[in-house]
Amino acid sequence: MIIRKLELAWLRVPLITPFKTALRTVDAIHDLVVILHGDGGKRGFGSAPSTPLITGDTHASVIAAIEQVLVKVVVGRDIADLTLLCQQVQWAMPHNSSAKAALEIAMYDLAAQDMGLPLYKMLGGQHPQLTTDITISVDHQAKMLSDCQAALARGFTTLKIKVGRDSQQDLANILAIYGLVDGRASLRLDVNQGWTEAQTIAHMQQLEAEGVELELVEQPVDYRDIEGMARICRAISTPVMADESAFSVGDVQRIIALQAADIINIKLMKTGGISQAIAIAELAHEHNLPCMMGCMLEGSIGVAAAAHLVSGYSDSISLIDLDGPTLGRFDPVLGGASFDNASIELSDQPGLGIEHIQGLEEFRCFE
Numbered sequence: 001m002i003i004r005k006l007e008l009a010w011l012r013v014p015l016i017t018p019f020k021t022a023l024r025t026v027d028a029i030h031d032l033v034v035i036l037h038g039d040g041g042k043r044g045f046g047s048a049p050s051t052p053l054i055t056g057d058t059h060a061s062v063i064a065a066i067e068q069v070l071v072k073v074v075v076g077r078d079i080a081d082l083t084l085l086c087q088q089v090q091w092a093m094p095h096n097s098s099a100k101a102a103l104e105i106a107m108y109d110l111a112a113q114d115m116g117l118p119l120y121k122m123l124g125g126q127h128p129q130l131t132t133d134i135t136i137s138v139d140h141q142a143k144m145l146s147d148c149q150a151a152l153a154r155g156f157t158t159l160k161i162k163v164g165r166d167s168q169q170d171l172a173n174i175l176a177i178y179g180l181v182d183g184r185a186s187l188r189l190d191v192n193q194g195w196t197e198a199q200t201i202a203h204m205q206q207l208e209a210e211g212v213e214l215e216l217v218e219q220p221v222d223y224r225d226i227e228g229m230a231r232i233c234r235a236i237s238t239p240v241m242a243d244e245s246a247f248s249v250g251d252v253q254r255i256i257a258l259q260a261a262d263i264i265n266i267k268l269m270k271t272g273g274i275s276q277a278i279a280i281a282e283l284a285h286e287h288n289l290p291c292m293m294g295c296m297l298e299g300s301i302g303v304a305a306a307a308h309l310v311s312g313y314s315d316s317i318s319l320i321d322l323d324g325p326t327l328g329r330f331d332p333v334l335g336g337a338s339f340d341n342a343s344i345e346l347s348d349q350p351g352l353g354i355e356h357i358q359g360l361e362e363f364r365c366f367e
């Protein structure tokens, strides 16, 4: 099937409550949507949020990368050449991982439709059901506690607690949340680079000494500080997860060589899409390093693609943080994966299974 044209569109979904991390605060999921038109009215969908503080990519840079470089690589090509097309997208320019991800997601969606298979089956998966955690934004303690209560009431059994804005307050918040949750959910911490090495070791050792059991601590320090991550791994018993430090296969090779993390958080927006996410999952698996499939604050097109990937690579990707769509007030994507609180159910229709997207605002078309 030939890719006939590429369209760009906007999709915006307001959040239930503002999303706050050590790096940013936002009140809506705002995705740039890529639509690849194939033959017979078939459309492949991909998407990318703007995350300049993590990926360096803004919506303007994603549009520029697609318009000036990537569109030429894909329009007019046969989707049956998916592997070659992905290589050419990856080699077409350095960086710009969100633009490559949006494009690859749409390419995999179209390729799976061409094969008549749901994406997870094309990727070797068998199970369409997954369970995600939910993120609790960093905020004043009363708000964090009420968000945790609400998450428990919605049936979530794993909470990812954002910290990293004020390290002393973080410690008090973690202890209060641990007391409130009282074993009803397991807790993950995501520091988003907000602590120093010394703060991380002191906080984690104190929490461990007080018997606070945490599933993992994610990206405690600056993404460049791989040696610091390695020293933290040696100093604490809670597993350390690399997020902002782990974009590429090369990053993960270095983390493995220095033993700088116990878990890798894979996100399509960091890897540049599905092909490199698979390469990282396979590399980590060879080294017995478990992976989490994560997401940015993004909607159900990109997150569904990540969920299909988990189903196909469940031996390597054992942890799931795919809560973007459940943080929104509604899901405008009809017919694709369903996100019902902690439960994700993948569509059994070909590709991602998307039938219609409400409120999509198309603004550019390349033929």
Ligand SMILES: C[C@H](N)C(=O)N[C@@H](CCC(=O)O)C(=O)O
Residues within 6 Å of the ligand: 021, 024, 051, 134, 135, 160, 190, 192, 243, 294, 295, 296, 297, 298, 321, 322, 323, 324
């Ligand atoms: C939404 C997801 N649970 C998450 O926390 N993702 C990121 C932050 C994403 C963003 O700022 O858009 C993470 O750090 O893991």
Ligand SMILES: [Mg+2]
Residues within 6 Å of the ligand: 190, 192, 218, 219, 243, 244, 265
């Ligand atoms: Mg993170």
